[in-house]
Amino acid sequence: MSGADRGGAKRFLVDNGLTLCFLALTLAALVGQAVSGLALYNDDQVAQGARTVSMADYLTSSSFAVDVAENWQSEYLQFFLYIFVTVWLIQRGSPESKEPGKQGTESDEEQHVGGHAGPGAPRWARVGGLRGGLYARSLGLVMGVVFLLSWLTQSVAGWAAYNSEQLAEREDTVGWLQYLGAPEFWNRTLQNWQSEFLAVASMAVLSIYLRQRGSPESKPVGSPHRATGVEG
Structure with a gap:
């Protein structure tokens, strides 16, 4: 990557830092919600005598x-x-x-x-x-x-x-x-x-x-x- 390209990428990150920060936080929170939600969902499934589900199944539920x-x-x-x-x-x-x-x-x-x-x-x-x-x-x-x-x-x-x-x-x-x-x-x-x-x-x-x-x-x-x- 040339110096101009690196400078352009850095400028983009600086100029859009607020939006990018909160999009990253949103993604991190969604991942955390998916992991904890799957665990809770499968706990309920086991308690009810039903089968557990995969992450893919849970994300589309x-x-x-x-x-x-x-x-x-x-x-x-x-x-x-x-x-x-x-x-x-x-x-x-x-x-x-x-x-x-x-x-x-x-x-x-x-x-x-x-x-x-x-x-x-x-x-x-x-x-x-x-x-x-x-x-x-x-x-x-x-x-x-x-x-x-x-x-x-x-x-x-x-x-x-x-x-x-x-x-x-x-x-x-x-x-x-x-x-x-x-x-x-x-x-x-x-x-x-x-x-x-x-x-x-x-x-x-x-x-x-x-x-x-x-x-x-x-x-x-x-x-x-x-x-x-x-x-x-």
Whole structure:
């Protein structure tokens, strides 16, 4: 590899370090979940007098799919709601909030769209109409779509896992719509949602009074507690 190639690879790693770090952590967590989940699943199988399964079988099972999907949908719901809610609601003193009085979608001049777009602006930021409107809300919309797809995956995988348990216990299976109204589905769903909502509320409030030097998620260390929308 030439010096230019090595320099380009290093620059790529530096410029994308945050994303690459969390993708690596995600992969590591998935591997850990697969290993521990397989062990737990096989323990249950042995306790029930059933045969154990291989890693490949477990990774393609509804049990593994529902555990992954229910976590993903709650995370994307958190971001989807936070993106849209922070357009209109504020938290005085939080760097996660806009300043008081700036609620709403703001003017074209403030958002640098249409005739106010600069030379480096994305192409769709320069146009109006449907394309411009979609691009102006694309982040929240994509988060919402991923949430819905994850939620749908969770519901289907959970339904399959639930019916497998019903069959193992010689109980009647249920339809998908019946499962959506079952306590088991909503218990799994809501226990994830409440933790995500609490985490967002905690971050919004704690960042008023606490600091993390050098982090863009925190105000500068010496900023007043009432300073709002100020990031380090």
